[in-house]
Amino acid sequence: MVFTLTLRPPREPLAGHLRMGEPEGQPDRIVATSTCLSRGGRPWLPVMGEMHFTRYPRAGWREQLLSMRAGGIDTVATYLFWHHHEERRGEFRFDGDRDVRAFVELAAACGLDAVVRIGPWSHGEARYGGFPEWVQHSGTRTRTDDPAYLDLVRPYYARIGAELDGLYHARGGPIVAVQIENELYDQPEHLRTLKRMAQEAGITPPLWTATAWGGAELPADEFLPLYAGYAEAPWDDAHPGWARHNRRHFFFTPLRDDHTVGADLRPLPSAGKGPELDRYPYATCELGGGIQVTYHRRPLVPPDDVAALALTKIGSGSTWQGYYMYQGGSHVTDAATTMQESIDTGYPNDLPVISYDFQAPLGEYGQVRPSYELLRLQHHLLAAAGERLAPMGLVEPAEAPRDLDDRETLRWAVRTDGTSGMLFVNTHQPAGETLAAHDAVRFRLDGPDGPLELPVDPVDIPSGAYFAWPFRWPLPGAATLESATAQLVTVLDDDLVVLTRTAGIPVELVLTGVDPASVEGPGVLVDDLGAGRTRIRVPRPGPDALIRLDALRLLVLDEHTARHTTIGELWGARRLLVGDGVHLVPDGQSLHVESGPAGGTLLVHPAPTGTLAPRATARLGLRATGESGIFARFEVDAPTDVPEVRLVELAAAKGPAPQRVGGPLKRAAAPTADDYALAAAHRVEFDPEALNGAHRLLLRLDWVGDAARAELDGVLIADQYWNGSPWEIDLTRHRKALADGAELVLRLLPFDPSAKIHVPDHLRPDEVTLRIDETRLVPVHRATVGIGAS
Known part of the structure; x- marks a missing residue:
């Protein structure tokens, strides 16, 4: 099916009417117009x-x-x-x-x-x-x-x-x-x-x-x-x-x-x-x-x-x-x-x-x-x-859905300056309300530069997808990305354009201003479409999918890799980092790395020019393991030992909290402190030495119930209303008290299904319920990595 839209330029901005902004001549001047903000004249x-x-x-x-x-x-x-x-x-x-x-x-x-x-x-x-x-x-x-x-x-x-x-x-x-x-x-x-x-x-x-x-x-x-x-x-x-x-x-x-x-x-x-x-x-x-x-x-x-x-x-x-x-x-x-x-x-x-x-x-x-x-x-x-995007206006297709209950019409729109822009699609909606998938889709954008039809080959858009595809988008040098079934990630090194596949849709890039004969890349398929248009198909996106063409390089990532990318100034250059299983935070001359017990991998581009190592006090290790495409590859090793924890029952639950309503809208009221006399009580026991090696030590409770409190020597330190998510408490915030022997007690109230309380429908118990499915400690380790560190 072909979806059509006529491009139009955004409205002319009003300027100078808002009683705010900085005067002319101000370095890095910030002002607001009717269409967007500007800073330093951009x-x-x-x-x-x-x-x-x-x-x-x-x-x-x-x-x-x-x-x-x-x-x-x-x-x-x-x-x-x-x-x-x-x-x-x-x-x-x-x-x-x-x-x-x-x-x-x-x-x-x-x-x-x-x-x-x-x-x-x-x-x-x-x-x-x-x-x-x-x-x-x-x-x-x-x-x-x-x-x-x-x-x-x-x-x-x-x-x-x-x-x-x-x-x-x-x-x-x-x-x-x-x-x-x-x-x-x-x-x-x-x-x-x-x-x-x-x-x-x-x-x-x-x-x-x-x-x-x-x-x-x-x-x-x-x-x-x-x-x-x-x-x-x-x-x-x-x-x-x-x-x-x-x-x-x-x-x-x-x-x-x-x-x-x-x-x-x-x-x-x-x-x-x-x-x-x-x-x-x-x-x-x-x-x-x-x-x-x-x-x-x-x-x-x-x-x-x-x-x-x-x-x-x-x-x-x-x-x-x-x-x-x-x-x-x-x-x-x-x-x-x-x-x-x-x-x-x-x-x-x-x-x-x-x-x-x-x-x-x-x-x-x-x-x-x-x-x-x-x-x-x-x-x-x-x-x-x-x-480029900020001053671009929204253009909706004529068949844009208007009914909030419409799950069949494709939700898409364009932001454009009248010629170039981005095409947005969303087929995701919450709460299990599945939106329709759409097969054999092409888009036609009509405008002053003539029609643009994309992609060349129709694609299937699955339910649950959301993405933005650039069109007629200028690239470094003389090239223009006429259309893409991929989302822009970044431009690095002035000549490296990074994109990502979206929603599993086959990647097709159509460019002008490049010589088809110059295109090189692992497994890519190149077609000369005529009129100066070159199509590149990328069957296997990922860290290795680097395409060279003239003075430009394109890297097309898969969705998993793209979701794990971090971009920042690090060790004297702007770098692209991929952390799988690890959290990465660039910080100038240092890279902060967080990992759980499983460790993970780190990819870095451009490759650092010296030896990388965590500080000596770190519990994480780093091993260089070669290359992955343009990236230097490292393994992040974490301590595999996970401290044990157990709950000792001090009291069984005597029943759910009394149902009360209150406030101007007469809604269910939370249990009072006195109501927790009805709660199950469990003492948390673990070796306090576990606190010494972790940057964070999360106590994670998978449970089903109503409301919960954590008390340290009788003082409330954390609470949760159950909604289906685990309850997590960082014990390192109470490191000294726990090391000194303070007693940590969890008090849990059962869920009463007759109460006027909304929880996700598929999780709602059908009888009074208090259940603890799993209790565990989750250590998070952190290291600061530098070049030449010992």
Whole structure:
């Protein structure tokens, strides 16, 4: 079947109308037009990931920021939660894990820009949205221009201004944007007031942002409206099945808004018409890197849900990819009260007291999830093509699906400048809702340069696929990639273009500006199509699939290899790294390598010019084992011994927690601390010596039940609402206490199927259930590898 579309150029951008940006003559000047951002006079497409500095131990900030950068994040966003910094009026805390200045400076040292979301109301599933008790109960009309409320905010903003002094982009710092408030939908003048107050406090970023979902009314031209998109909705009710309205995120569409996000906190499903979109670029700040669980609704988000949604946003015209959360964390525990959103504080939902893991690409304890690898591949694409892609507009086919229940029509679209661009396809949708496969597919793109039909031979597009194919895309030198059934990964060494096969579809590359006779490569098939067009078919993509043609080289990877690629500055050159079974983080003159007990392999291009070795204290070994295509190959050896652990039953479960409802929407309420008297109790026993050799030592529990707590000598250190995923706790965070003999006890409550609680339908027990399937320790070893290290 042939799918057709007529290319058209994007609308002419408006410029100079937004009350933000940097003046002319400013080095690396940042400005915003109606179609995209620009930086240094060139289109700019940031890739932003959320990490809450107060929700992650300061000792681990640098490691996680570098992991974010290795995942293709170039901008870190973070909330300031007011109650973390001024729990008691006039007593500010910006020390330790609360030191925002240190965090922002460290982000800059790690090569990242920063976006600071200063509130004063932040939400983030925090108690009272981050308001301290004394603000929440002040008797003022919070989140309005009530002068009494503004008098409370002003000193807080002044202190933030002092903490961030000198860190804005115009002064050489990393802060490129500041967000005012959050999810405020009906107070545009208040947003304007808060912006003015922030400026008076010395807060002077190039860009000002505000969340715009829910039809939010924003003051015109004062803020960049930022949007969201999640694969699931834990703020929805506990009905069975997927949250239906989240289907829209898996279509290519010019619609930016999502009226479901935050709808549990709004009295109306839609507050207003929202911003006039043709005045602003399409920017996002909350694409779900996963999703938090609430007690009453506990989605389990597979990695393909995260990655397919992100790709549809790129294909729909996103010029700023922002993820929430990208790095999971934990609610603050060193405060007078618990710090999570809860029914007890008037909210519709109960959150875990501690865990804010969010099923994020980087977990609560730094775990590297499969979604990290899938998103990293898209971020490689944006790093290589973002400058050209950013100003390109969305063009939909005439037969684009409009019905949210349509699973048969092929979902595809193009971003284009009118001539060249990328073709996007998505046949993935969550919750087992299988979309149709499409056989014998070709696309026809009509435009001013004549029709382009691709591929030459029809291909079958399977269900569950999502990818982007470039067309009429300029390559280094004189060559142009007229079409490809492969996705761009990167351009390296100025002459090496790296692509990857997608969804198992045969790789066909059609180029102009090359001599067919010059093409060399293992097993490639070359056809002269006439009119200066050369077709190259690559039957066996992989690390060895290097194609030479004239002054250009093409490397076509298979999907597995591409998903394991990391690109970064390392040992004096920009290198392509492939880590199978290992997590790789380039860091200038060092490469940080993480591995479990199985070890793995490392491929490096260009090959290093000296001997590679981990530091002497590392428990990982590195062995050179020759070459794999253009890569130098190494084996990463890890200790194979896995420490043993056992659970000693202290008490059997006496029954599930009593069912309660509460909050404004009358939803299921979480068990109280007293309810855990009904829980099964198990003491965790293992040799504390195991803590000495591991960078992280994860206690992993595969279980079925309701809610769980981990206590160390009676103090709560971790918790989970069961949703089908394993419960993991990093024991090295409590190394000293465990070494000194502290008792670690797990308390587990059974799941009651009669409770109004949503868990994935296929996992839901049909009777009261508490079951522990497996308990084990998972050591993670880390080494820093240098050239010439001993």
